Amino acid sequence: MYNVLAKHYDSLVKDEDATKQYVEFVKQHMLGDSIMELACGSGEISLALAKTGYRMVASDISASMLKVAKAKDATKLIDYQLMDMTKINDSNHYDAIICFCDSLNYLESDDLVNVFTSVYEHLNEQGVWMFDMHSLDRLEEFSEAFYEAGIVDGVEYTWSICSEEDKLYHNFIFYDDRGNPQYENHIQNVFDPQEVKQLLEAIGFHLEIFTDFEKKGIQSGEKYFFVCRKGSV
Incomplete structure (x- = not known):
């Protein structure tokens, strides 16, 4: 996947305003400074966060997309890892793990559970798991x-x-x-957000859902944003 699309990906979908929104969303909801991004794609969000001062690990299953991402990171701010997000093979723990741009929509329901469980295990206490998904709309x-x-x-x-x-x-x-x-x-x-919420709560997350970055709860819009915290609130 992305073997053909990788070299044209940014030209087709790059959105600097959206990247700024993602960065502000992360800053608003996390504590600490260590972040792993799953399915980082061409690296726009990871690079923007790294330039803000966060310690970034960026992972993706596509070697082609990682090649594009690495080419942008001239000062080597980021640790890049070739990784299937359903099998996080990293021994570290993070203050936040993120996965944006509807990447989780590529998974089946069983894989979602695997990702959520693995993310929970790789978060520090009070760490936050942030991701978006296509809305039902x-x-x-x-x-x-x-x-x-x-x-x-x-x-x-x-x-x-x-x-x-x-x-x-x-x-x-x-x-x-x-x-x-x-x-x-x-x-x-495209997943029912209430079913996703139940999966996350069963694992132990405490969460909030937003629509299109700012609207609280499940509303009409393009994307649902999940902010899931490990530990007591």
Whole structure:
């Protein structure tokens, strides 16, 4: 996954304003200074947090995406790890673990439990687990397919998104200079936030849910944000 998309990822979806919002969200809800990011992608959020002064570990399952992330980090502020987030193989504990940009939507329900449990085990007491997920509204939004076509980094591409039942289907096609297509297809699961809340509480987290960064609770919007604390509150 992301073998084709990695080199064009930032050109397609990079959003500096959103990155600033993520950084402020993390600063608002955590104590301490050590953070691990799961599914860091091209590294925008980890790098912004590192420049703010946090001690960052950035992990991703895609070697291609980590290569893009490392290329931005000229002063080597971040420790990068090639890692499947369902199997956190790190002996350290952190003040916060984060996973943004709907990365958890790539998982199945059983994998969610594995991630939540492993995150809990790798947090310091009073550590916080922050992540976002697609809202249920996204299923309705993409019930009629979204389609985009253009040129990015000098390469012609198409990108479509559609929903079916509880899934979102992303289909990318990139054309080389001879017109030969390269395909990349992603499937994301959209979860009921109340069911996710129950899974987290069963593990021992105390949590709050926000919609689109600032709205408290589960409301209409694009993303749900979960702030989950380990230990007594």
